[in-house]
Amino acid sequence: QVQLVESGGALVQTGGSLRLSCAASGRTIGSYTMGWFRQAPGKEREFVAAINWGGGGTYYADPVKGRFAISRDNAKNTVYLQMNSLKPEDTAVYYCAARRGTAVLSNSGSYEYWGQGTQVTVSS
Numbered sequence: 001q002v003q004l005v006e007s008g009g010a011l012v013q014t015g016g017s018l019r020l021s022c023a024a025s026g027r028t029i030g031s032y033t034m035g036w037f038r039q040a041p042g043k044e045r046e047f048v049a050a051i052n053w054g055g056g057g058t059y060y061a062d063p064v065k066g067r068f069a070i071s072r073d074n075a076k077n078t079v080y081l082q083m084n085s086l087k088p089e090d091t092a093v094y095y096c097a098a099r100r101g102t103a104v105l106s107n108s109g110s111y112e113y114w115g116q117g118t119q120v121t122v123s124s
Contacts, residue, residue, distance in 0.1 A: 001026045002113040004096045009118030012086055016122070020081040022096030022115060029053075030074040033099050036081045037108055038092035038120075045095070047106035049081060059104045063089070086122045093117040 008020040022034070035050035049060045049070040058070055069082040079096060097111035105111075 002029065002032070002098050004098060004113055004115035006094060006096050006115045006118040009094060009120045011121045011123060013123050014087060016086050017082070017084045018086065018120060020083065020094055020096075020118060020120070022079040022081075024077045024079070024098065028074070029072075029077055029079070029098060031100065033101060033104055034070075034072060034079040035097045035099070035105075035111055036070060036079075037095045037097060037111075038090075039095070039117075040089075040092040043092075045108055047108065048094070050104045050106065051079065052102050052104050057102075057104050059106065061106070083120070086120075088122045088124045091120060091122050093119050 003025045005023050033052050036048040037045050039045040047061050051058045051070045067085045072079045095117045096115040098113040099111040
């Protein structure tokens with residue numbers, strides 16, 4: 001069993017930056033692919049970014065390419081999402097997720113473990 005706890009969400013202005021963290025416990029996440037998803041009010045949960053176990057493979061949703069960066073520190077059992085040039089449309093609850101295996105996938109159904117989410121609000 002893997003427990004995931006997100007942190008770092010906040011209220012920021014358009015153009016600002018935030019770094020989200022996802023701390024894992026229960027098991028080392030070194031062999032897990034990790035992902036970030038988000039859900040805005042009234043919308044379905046959507047994929048943001050994912051990173052494979054070694055950190056050498058990453059995958060981003062088109063709306064965040066060039067602005068967001070996912071990384072991981074397996075020694076700290078933590079995954080990060082650096083978010084730059086934030087826009088109001090980035091406002092959502094951001095969730096961390098984990099899946100066993102090396103495939104870097106965008107399908108939320110492929111992820112077995114989820115955190116409780118952290119709120120990111122970008123004001124215009």
